[in-house]
Amino acid sequence: xxSKISGIDxxxxxxxxxxxxxxRSQDAVSGGASxxxxxxxxxxxxxxxxxxxxxxxxxxxxxxxxxxxxRVSQLRTAIExxxxxxxxxxxxxxxxxxxxxxxxxxxxxxxxxxxx
Numbered sequence: 235x236x237s238k239i240s241g242i243d244x245x246x247x248x249x250x251x252x253x254x255x256x257x258r259s260q261d262a263v264s265g266g267a268s269x270x271x272x273x274x275x276x277x278x279x280x281x282x283x284x285x286x287x288x289x290x291x292x293x294x295x296x297x298x299x300x301x302x303x304x305r306v307s308q309l310r311t312a313i314e315x316x317x318x319x320x321x322x323x324x325x326x327x328x329x330x331x332x333x334x335x336x337x338x339x340x341x342x343x344x345x346x347x348x349x350x
Contacts, residue, residue, distance in 0.1 A: 312318035 309318065
């Protein structure tokens, strides 16, 4: 049974890499990622140590709670009691610090990345 979505017949589309394992080894010389083409034309993808670290960090961030319940409770209590004070200079200093940190990041255009 085939189904057509936007004029594409799913029966005519070949799956890529189905049933093949992915080789995940680091290039010993450069430490970088590379793709090797085998005799049958398939490619083996190699993931760098840096990519693995980023994936691990991303998972740790995902595991963090979205909301710090204790901090929200403290702030809610302070607001209800009228003891919460806004410190505009502290907020401004934190915003400036964030801006300075963002300037240190590589520009997407400099690294060759393109949104096109």
